[in-house]
Amino acid sequence: MSFRITTLIFASSVCLSSLALAFQSPTQPEAQFDLAQQLALKPNSDSPFDVRYWLEQSAYHGYIPAQKQLAKDYGHGLTGEIDYSQAIYWFTSVALNDPTDSGFLLADFVQRHQAEVSKADLVESWYQLAALKNPQAEEAYNQFLEERFNQLRAKQLSEIVDLDKKAIAQEEQENMTFTTQQKAESSSVWYAVGAFGLALLIGGGAFGYRWHRKRAHIQSDHEITQSQQLENQVNELQFANKQLKRQFEKVFKEFKKIKEQTDNQKLAVACAMFGYTPYSIPDSKAVKLRYRQLSKLYHPDSRGSEEEMKRLNLAFKTISQNVTKG
Structure with missing residues (x-):
């Protein structure tokens, strides 16, 4: 008898866990936005990352309120790192898709952050949006990214x-x-x-x-x-x-x-090779992500060389020994 009761309790817990998981993984943009709002009201160790994740999911589905909130999130660093380029991207998307806005939020943001926002950030965001529907814009966007990458690599190599x-x-x-x-x-x-x-x-x-x-x-x-x-x-x-x-x-x-x-x-x-300073090294997850991104650039099979890849691996090892736990 006790074995049957134990089995029944276990099966019930599995069903409840599945229902909870299904509830926490909405597929509709409105529900995704609502979940992000709920998580923002009850923060824990993982909530900030979850809030931005669900905002992104809803925004990519074209939900205007999520795009506005995500743009503010990137612009002010509410639940993660500040990224002015991404903030401009989503403010521009709102300007193109929300007739009641017509570019007001974008203009206001750029005006308030003139010292932080560069022309390159604006060009990259507009190319990125145009490339979603325009093949000519996609080609221009790829060329822009390549030129920017070459400039960044030349600057990094010079600093190194x-x-x-x-x-x-x-x-x-x-x-x-x-x-x-x-x-x-x-x-x-x-x-x-x-x-x-x-x-x-x-x-x-x-x-x-x-x-x-x-x-x-x-x-x-x-x-x-x-x-x-x-x-x-x-x-x-x-x-x-x-x-x-x-x-x-x-x-x-x-x-x-x-x-x-x-x-x-x-x-x-x-740190110079990774774009950090010894006093601003992020957690291990962010360092590993930056390493994977740089590996695609410096690998001999891409545009890099064996010498640059060895230098990157050595830099990753050095930073990992000083990384904060996260």
Whole structure:
């Protein structure tokens, strides 16, 4: 009996899960837009990404309210990263498809973001929309993307070369500085070692002399004097030992400092290739997505080369070691 009840409960839970999944995966643009609105009111760790996803699904089906909301979302970064190019794309789509708008939202957005929106963003968005229905526009759009890609790659390569030169120059300078410091520290260390050995010799000689004098029945006041001298020698020996320890610690700290500076320079070069900075590295999902996009550009089978692909793989490895968990 208990087995039947358990089976019935399991089957019921499966059915309920299927119904919930079906409810959460609408296919009509109005329902997709409503789901995005509901998720926006009850945020959790995944809600922001889900909100933008369902807005995109509804907008691509031509639902005007979703297109307006998605354009604002991209323009202000409400549930994800700001993307002015995508914001212009959807504002333009609203201008073309909503007679009550007739381009007002597009003009207002461009006017408010003149410093951030470039002519290239406008051209790309308009070409992209025109290419949906016009073969001539599609060809022009592809040519525009190729020219922009070539400019971007040339800029990236130039920045990477500059960073490499700076890294090499800095590394050479640091190596020279470290070598100079190392020589100075080595001289100090050997001086301390020499003083240490000299103290041992003096201490040993004093101890032998004291022992010899004791056996010869030297007066007690002489013995006290020798004991004090021996104690002074021991104190000097301890002081030399501490000095030697400080010298080694100082050399080790300098070595760690130089290694950290070199690692930071390598990270800056890697971030430049991905379009990041060492202080704005996103989560691992975004880094992997950017890597896949760049792989299509730098792969030898595309427009890249083996050398560029190796550089990209090295940059991806370096950034992955410093990526935020997400």
